[in-house]
Amino acid sequence: MISSTAEAVYARAKPRILQIRTLLEAAGRQSTIGSGFVVSDDGLAVTNYHVVSQYALEPKTYRLEFAAPDGSKGSMKLLAIDVVNDLAVVKVEAVGLPYFEFDQRALKDQLPKGERIYAMGNPLDLGFTIVEGTYNGLVDKSYDERIHFSGAINPGMSGGPVTGADGRIVGVNVAKRLDGEQVGFLVPAKFAATLLERARKGPPLDVAKAREEVGRQLNTWQAAFYQQLADQGFRDANYGPYRGLESAARWVNCWAGTNANAVPKPRYVVNNTNCDSQTGLFISNSLYTGRVQLVYSYYQSTDLNAFQFARQISTSGRMGNFNFRGGKRLTEQDCHDDFVEVKDGKHPILRATWCARAYREFEGIYDVTIMAVTQDRDLEALTAQLSMQGVAYSNAVTLGKRFLEAIRWAK
Amino acid sequence: MGKVTWIEVLGRHGEVDARYRFDSDATADIRIGRSPDNEVMIDDPFVAAHHVHIAVDENGALFAEDLGSVNGTYLEHAEHGAKRFEIGGHREFRIGRTHLRVRDASEAVAPERVMAPPEPHGKWALLLALAVLAILLIDLWLDLTGEATATHFVVPLMGIGMLVLIWASAWALISRIFAGQAHYEQHLRIALTAALVGLVYTQLKEYVAYGFALPQIQQQDVAGLWLILGCACYFHFSAMRVRNMKLAMGLIGGAVAAIIALQLVTLSETKRLWGQQASLGGLKPPGFRIASPASDADFFAKADAMKDKLDQARKKPASGSAFSALDIDD
Numbered sequence: 001m002i003s004s005t006a007e008a009v010y011a012r013a014k015p016r017i018l019q020i021r022t023l024l025e026a027a028g029r030q031s032t033i034g035s036g037f038v039v040s041d042d043g044l045a046v047t048n049y050h051v052v053s054q055y056a057l058e059p060k061t062y063r064l065e066f067a068a069p070d071g072s073k074g075s076m077k078l079l080a081i082d083v084v085n086d087l088a089v090v091k092v093e094a095v096g097l098p099y100f101e102f103d104q105r106a107l108k109d110q111l112p113k114g115e116r117i118y119a120m121g122n123p124l125d126l127g128f129t130i131v132e133g134t135y136n137g138l139v140d141k142s143y144d145e146r147i148h149f150s151g152a153i154n155p156g157m158s159g160g161p162v163t164g165a166d167g168r169i170v171g172v173n174v175a176k177r178l179d180g181e182q183v184g185f186l187v188p189a190k191f192a193a194t195l196l197e198r199a200r201k202g203p204p205l206d207v208a209k210a211r212e213e214v215g216r217q218l219n220t221w222q223a224a225f226y227q228q229l230a231d232q233g234f235r236d237a238n239y240g241p242y243r244g245l246e247s248a249a250r251w252v253n254c255w256a257g258t259n260a261n262a263v264p265k266p267r268y269v270v271n272n273t274n275c276d277s278q279t280g281l282f283i284s285n286s287l288y289t290g291r292v293q294l295v296y297s298y299y300q301s302t303d304l305n306a307f308q309f310a311r312q313i314s315t316s317g318r319m320g321n322f323n324f325r326g327g328k329r330l331t332e333q334d335c336h337d338d339f340v341e342v343k344d345g346k347h348p349i350l351r352a353t354w355c356a357r358a359y360r361e362f363e364g365i366y367d368v369t370i371m372a373v374t375q376d377r378d379l380e381a382l383t384a385q386l387s388m389q390g391v392a393y394s395n396a397v398t399l400g401k402r403f404l405e406a407i408r409w410a411k
Numbered sequence: 412m413g414k415v416t417w418i419e420v421l422g423r424h425g426e427v428d429a430r431y432r433f434d435s436d437a438t439a440d441i442r443i444g445r446s447p448d449n450e451v452m453i454d455d456p457f458v459a460a461h462h463v464h465i466a467v468d469e470n471g472a473l474f475a476e477d478l479g480s481v482n483g484t485y486l487e488h489a490e491h492g493a494k495r496f497e498i499g500g501h502r503e504f505r506i507g508r509t510h511l512r513v514r515d516a517s518e519a520v521a522p523e524r525v526m527a528p529p530e531p532h533g534k535w536a537l538l539l540a541l542a543v544l545a546i547l548l549i550d551l552w553l554d555l556t557g558e559a560t561a562t563h564f565v566v567p568l569m570g571i572g573m574l575v576l577i578w579a580s581a582w583a584l585i586s587r588i589f590a591g592q593a594h595y596e597q598h599l600r601i602a603l604t605a606a607l608v609g610l611v612y613t614q615l616k617e618y619v620a621y622g623f624a625l626p627q628i629q630q631q632d633v634a635g636l637w638l639i640l641g642c643a644c645y646f647h648f649s650a651m652r653v654r655n656m657k658l659a660m661g662l663i664g665g666a667v668a669a670i671i672a673l674q675l676v677t678l679s680e681t682k683r684l685w686g687q688q689a690s691l692g693g694l695k696p697p698g699f700r701i702a703s704p705a706s707d708a709d710f711f712a713k714a715d716a717m718k719d720k721l722d723q724a725r726k727k728p729a730s731g732s733a734f735s736a737l738d739i740d741d
Contacts, residue, residue, distance in 0.1 A: 264558060306696035307553040314694040315556070328729035331721055333686030336713045337624045341704035349697070349704045351624060354714040355689035358721040360729060366721065369689040375697040383691070393718045401711055 005165050009118045010130040012167045013037075015098045019067040019122040020047050020076070020090065020159060022054045031062065035121030035160030035173065036090065038099045039196055043092035046192045047159030048174055049081050050282045052088045056081060056210040057284055066092055069128045078207055080199035083217045083281060084144070085191040086174050088159075089199035100161055103168035106189040113137045117170050119151055119184070121160025129157070135170065139185065143225065143251040143279045146185040147171045153184035162186050214283060215362035218390060221281065221290065222365070226395040229277075229292070234402065238410050239271065239298040242348070242374060242382040245406035247294070252277050267303040268312055272296070281390065287329050289359075289367075289390035294403070297383045306378035313373060313381055330357040330367060339375065340404065347408045348376035354400065359390075368396040372407060382407065414516060416473070418443070418451055418465070421503075421510040441465040443506065444478070457482050457507030465498065465513065473498040473513065482507055532596035539603035546610045547571060575602045582647045590651040597650045605643035609636055617693050622701030626692030633674035641667035 016038045021030040034051030038044070045066075055062040056078060064076045080089040105111050112135075119131045133151020149162065153176040162171040171186030205213060232249035246254070254275040259266050273296045281290035297316070301309040335355040341347060352372040359365040368391060373383045386403045388396050414435035422428045431451050433441055443451040446460040453462075459480035468474055476495040477484040483492025485505040496504075503512045551564050579599040587593040612635055620629040641663050648659040705713075 267556060304556060305553070306698075308556050310694040310696050311554055312556040314691060331686075331724040331729075332683060333689065334717055334720060334724075335687040335689060336710075336717060337626055337692065338710055338713070339624050339700060339702055339704035340707055340710045342707045349700075351691055351694065351700075352710060353626075353689060353691060354710070354717070355687065356714075356717055356721055357686065358725040360725045363725075366718075371689060371691055373691050373694065375700065378696050378698070393715075397711055397715055400714065401707065404707060404710075 005116070006118060006130050006132050009163060009165060009167055010120065013100070013118075013120055013130075013161065013163065014069050014128070016100050017069060017120050017128060017161060018045060018047075018092070019125075019128070019156075020045075020051050021065045021067065022052065022062050023065055025061055025063050030065075033122065033125050033156050034158040035156065036066070037120075037159075037161035037169070038092065038097050039102075039169070039192075040099050040200075041095065041097050043094045043097055044079070044196065044199065045076070045090050045092055046161075046172060046196065047088050047090060048172065048187075049083050049086045049088045051159045052078055052081075052090065053282070053284050056088075056205075056207065057214070059207040059210070064090065066090075077204070078210070079204045080195055080202070081205060081210065081213065081217075082191065082195045083214055083283065084221045085187050085195070086282060087172065087187055087192055087195050089195055100163070100167070100169050102189050102193050103164055103166075103170050106164075106168075106170040107193060109138070109188070109190075111135050111137075111164075111170060115164065117149065117151075117162050117164055119149065119153060119157065119160060119162045119173050119186075121157030121173055123152075123154035123156045125156055131157075133182070133184065138188070141251050141253055141278075143228070143249075143277060145188055145191075146174070147188055149184040149186050150182050151184055152176075152182055211361060215365065218281065218283070218289070218362055218365055219392065222391050222395065225277075225279065225290070226391065226399065229399070234406070236406070237273065237296070239273070239296050239382050240300065240380065241410050242298065243406065243408050243410050244296045244382065244384055245294065245403050247275060247277075249277075251279075252292075252294075265302075267301070268309065269300045269302060270316070271298045286327065287359075289365075291387070291389045292391075293385070293387045295385045295387075299381050299383070301379040304379070309379055309381075313383060316383075329361060330359055333357045340372070342405055342408075347405070348374040350404070350407060351375050352404060356393075356396070364392055365390055366393055366396060367391070368393075368400065370400045370403060372404060374407065416441075416465075416516075417514040419512040419514065420451070420453060421512060425510075427512075442478075443511070451511075453506070453509050455507040455509045458509060459506075462506045463504075473515070475504060475513075480506065530597070532594075532600045536596055536600040536603055539600060539607055543571070543575075543603055543606050543610060544568070546607070546614075550610070550614065571606060575599075575606050578602045582650075586647075586651045590653070594650050598647060601643055601646045601650060604646075605639055608642075609639050612636070612639060618695060618699055619701075621693060621695040622699055624692075624702055626690070627687075629693060630688075631678060633678060634671050637667050637670050637674075 018036045020034045020036045022032045023029060024031045032054060034047055036045045036047035039046055052064060055064050064078065065073060066076050067073050074093060077091045078088060079091050115135045117133060117135045119133060122128050131151045133149050136148040136150055139146045139148045153173050157173045160173045161169055162173060164170055169189045171189050172192055174187050175185040177183040229247060229249060232247060234245050235248050236243045237246040252275050254273055257272045259270050275294040277292040279290045280288055282288055299313055304312060333355050335353050337353045339349055340352045341349045350372045355369045357367045367389050369387045371385045374381050384407055386400065416433045418431045419427045420429040441451060442449045442461055442464045443453065444460050444462040445453060445458050449461065461478045462480045463475055463477050463484050465473060465475050474495060474497045475484065485492055486496055487503045498513050502514065503510060547568060551567060555563060579602040582598040583593040583595040586598065616628060616632060620626055644663045645660060653659050
């Protein structure tokens with residue numbers, strides 16, 4: 001029974017799905033591959049932004065090509081991108097094509113959990129494939145809306161369509177978790193429908209200026225994200241005799257850890273709390289940004305003297321840059337160090353450092369890390385780190401102030 | 412008693428290789444050359460069989476006269492040969508590759524040097540070794556945040572101990588070869604003093620870097636230890652009683668400057684690659700804070716001011732080399 005449905009879905013989808021290749025202009029060979037699907041009779045097709053990002057950012061080095069299941073090939077144009085939802089609209093030179101329609105229930109988020117859905121694409125360049133899986137609603141605790149698809153999504157399927165049994169679009173293949181089994185993610189169909197509308201009505205993307213468009217979208221995204229973070233509010237979190245900041249947003253996930261049960265018995269006790277927005281924007285193969293992380297560690301000496309304790313905090317407090325992939329796409333990191341005191345009797349003296357880097361390719365976007373450690377006791381301390389990737393400077397300063405001022409005595 | 416004249420044949424470093432005494436009556440004619448019938452015989456292939464002779468003129472003054480050699484006779488450091496010259500003002504002259512010096516009985520000699528009692532370099536070295544050991548042990552102990560293992564203590568102690576011994580021995584060997592005496596204990600004392608100063612300097616730097624919240628001092632100082640090493644070299648040279656101390660100092664200064672320059676280039680290229688590291692630096696107990704804390708407003712004003720600097724930096728193309736920074740109009 002099941003197989004016959006998949007058979008029917010694939011038979012119907014076959015003339016509508018595409019493999020999208022990014023070719024190295026100089027060599028004329030494929031550099032990366034992905035999938036896509038036709039959504040209008042005049043040849044508009046949807047895929048992932050990350051499938052076409054090389055072409056979008058370096059249009060002189062790369063070009064786009066499609067390959068259909070019937071063996072036909074041809075060039076294609078890039079019309080619109082949505083970096084935040086990892087989508088792009090491309091155009092195939094053809095008319096009167098069969099095309100996919102969107103599932104109206106999916107556009108209204110009314111799909112029932114457990115419904116059978118079918119992901120299609122060309123995984124690992126092995127040939128067009130259909131994968132049967134389960135719709136599991138939107139991912140919990142996620143800032144970005146993503147459908148949790150229980151089924152195998154593999155590289156090369158990115159940008160491929162996911163439909164219900166009736167062959168209507170529910171979502172777009174985008175990612176999978178590497179640390180789980182059959183945990184895939186889809187971009188909800190509504191974002192694809194919105195981008196398609198924009199591509200139809202608006203002027204086509206000027207590929208020579210795509211980088212500026214990426215920068216604009218990054219800026220808009222971070223403005224909305226930090227607004228959301230502020231709107232969701234913050235609450236105090238206690239760490240021993242100190243207090244720190246905790247986001248009330250449900251999509252900021254916190255995990256705790258301790259060394260208390262280490263063997264042999266450690267000479268100090270540390271309790272870590274690591275809160276992470278788990279957001280991430282793919283910009284290019286070497287640039288992934290948009291994450292916020294808040295880490296607190298409360299240290300207490302059991303057997304260390306004041307010097308050894310200070311030494312211990314310095315060595316374990318070296319968390320540093322986490323955007324190591326950025327490399328020279330960002331400027332050198334610059335830091336300002338100082339002792340800081342909010343003078344109202346509620347705050348301990350802090351030793352703090354503010355480190356920032358600018359994105360060379362995108363104006364007004366920075367990576368900022370703030371680290372602080374309490375300096376009021378010899379054998380007890382709270383270290384705190386706030387890391388913001390892909391943030392406007394003013395947003396970083398605002399959140400940074402809030403973060404630093406939140407470190408105070410609990411009583 | 413007649414007048415006494417000495418003729419000295421000098422070695423490469425100005426030391427006296429051979430010395431001939433002539434009493435006044437014999438001074439009438441002293442011939443110098445390669446031939447065995449000379450009064451002073453020299454085994455230098457660039458010297459003529461009968462090269463030069465020294466005699467007294469009608470006024471009683473000593474003079475030297477070339478006997479027609481091919482290579483000539485040269486006064487002290489003169490470029491051109493001289494046929495005949497008075498010895499009076501020029502006591503040193505060269506024939507072939509051999510330097511000669513004439514001295515007479517009337518020459519004043521330096522007063523007898525008082526022999527200083529031997530300095531207790533050995534005792535000092537022992538004291539210094541104990542001080543270095545104590546500082547190292549304390550430092551290692553204060554750095555110990557995990558289990559106390561033998562390697563944590565033994566490896567650095569052995570390392571520094573070996574280094575000091577090898578260093579001092581090398582200097583003693585150089586001393587023995589070039590100055591005749593090893594002065595081992597004195598070189599050991601100098602090496603240990605340098606080790607002690609280096610250790611104290613390193614510790615002090617950590618505390619100052621922490622106290623003023625300037626981790627850059629810690630990360631970017633490359634000169635300090637090399638200067639200390641340079642000073643040590645100076646003392647090693649003077650322990651060797653090197654005659655040309657200015658040359659020695661020039662050599663040390665040049666070497667130290669070259670190493671520091673090289674380190675600065677490496678540091679700047681590393682910084683270009685990685686930027687400044689986000690870290691709280693080396694923390695010390697809060698009691699060692701020297702700078703008074705800034706207000707949060709001040710701190711964020713400085714953080715804010717960094718934006719312009721970053722915006723300037725992003726306009727320049729990314730580069731990994733200090734050399735590319737030299738292109739001003741890029």
